[in-house]
Amino acid sequence: MNFLLHTTTEEARVSTAPDTGAMLASFDAEQLGARLRELREDRGLTLREVGGRLGISASAVSQIERGVLRPSVNRLFELVTAVDATLVDVFGGTSGTPDVELSTPVPDGYVVRRAVEVEAVTLEGGVVYRRLSPGVSHDVDFFESVYPPHTVGGRQHELVTHAGYEIGTVQRGELTIDFADERVVLRAGDTVSYACTTPHRLSNRSDDVTVATWLIVHVGTRH
Numbered sequence: 001m002n003f004l005l006h007t008t009t010e011e012a013r014v015s016t017a018p019d020t021g022a023m024l025a026s027f028d029a030e031q032l033g034a035r036l037r038e039l040r041e042d043r044g045l046t047l048r049e050v051g052g053r054l055g056i057s058a059s060a061v062s063q064i065e066r067g068v069l070r071p072s073v074n075r076l077f078e079l080v081t082a083v084d085a086t087l088v089d090v091f092g093g094t095s096g097t098p099d100v101e102l103s104t105p106v107p108d109g110y111v112v113r114r115a116v117e118v119e120a121v122t123l124e125g126g127v128v129y130r131r132l133s134p135g136v137s138h139d140v141d142f143f144e145s146v147y148p149p150h151t152v153g154g155r156q157h158e159l160v161t162h163a164g165y166e167i168g169t170v171q172r173g174e175l176t177i178d179f180a181d182e183r184v185v186l187r188a189g190d191t192v193s194y195a196c197t198t199p200h201r202l203s204n205r206s207d208d209v210t211v212a213t214w215l216i217v218h219v220g221t222r223h
Contacts (some may be wrong), residue, residue, distance in 0.1 A: 030067030032090070032121055037065040039085045053082040072124040073145075074154025074201065077162040086163055086218050088141045091119050091131045111135045125151045132213070143214045147175070147204035159199035164218040167193040173210030176203045186212075 040050055047058035047065075054061070054075075063069045064079070071079065080086055113134035120130040128146040147153075154160055159180065168175075169191040177184045177192065178201045186192055194200065196216075204210040 028067070029070045032070075033065040033067040035090055036079055036083075039080070039083045039089055040065070043083045043085075045083055050079070050082050054078050070122070070124045072154050073127050073129075074158065074160040076121075076123060077160050081162045086141075087129070087143065087216065088131070088133075088218065090121065127151055127153065139217065141216050141218070143216060144171075145202070145212050145214065147173075147202070147210040147212075149204060149207050149209065152201070152203040152205075154201050159201050161199050162196045164196045164216050165193070166196055167191070167215040167217075168212050171211040171213060173204060173208045174206040175210050175212050176205050177201070178203070 040047075047061045051058040051061045060069070061079075064071055064075075076090070077087070080090060111134040113132075118130050118132065120128050122128050126148045130144040130146075132142040132144055159178065168186075170186045170188050172188055175186045177186065179194075180199050184192065
């Protein structure tokens with residue numbers, strides 16, 4: 001696998017990532033980068049400031065924003081945390097029709113998003129995140145993650161933190177979660193919950209595809 005100047009081993013050239021999300025309403029790398037740039041500019045931050053928060057060069061941040069690099073799962077969470085955003089904000093405002101604003105519970109009626117409308121982002125290594133929530137909620141969101149075999153969400157021995165609280169369940173395969181002092185292996189039907197401020201890293205170290213769904217609670221974060 002070839003890598004660009006100013007990158008770490010967690011970010012590969014876009015062409016090397018398997019297109020596991022091709023059948024979905026998937027962001028391409030340029031769309032993802034443009035959304036990350038929009039979030040950064042909305043917060044009034046420069047490339048250098050964001051790079052400084054991540055410990056990488058402004059050039060590396062620019063390459064992600066231009067779609068030259070596809071970030072890993074960990075790098076994506078680091079980026080949104082660095083600009084005071086959440087994963088929900090990455091998906092917000094990208095579909096053809098505006099999201100329906102939700103409260104909890106929905107006061108009247110219901111909201112449906114068809115399977116062909118579900119937004120997905122393909123990250124480094126072919127990891128796919130799909131946003132399953134049919135509308136925007138300020139306090140909670142629902143995602144699916146798909147990890148190809150032998151895929152790690154970040155650099156070796158580096159854990160990530162971000163905003164929110166996660167509750168996850170494994171639908172298929174085997175999911176490994178590394179915490180600071182312990183490794184937890186989950187299999188189909190197992191569930192887990194943890195504060196996202198707890199350093200962690202997700203990976204699929206098996207020979208099969210891993211699919212998990214996540215309820216992400218982000219009370220009090222910016223939207």
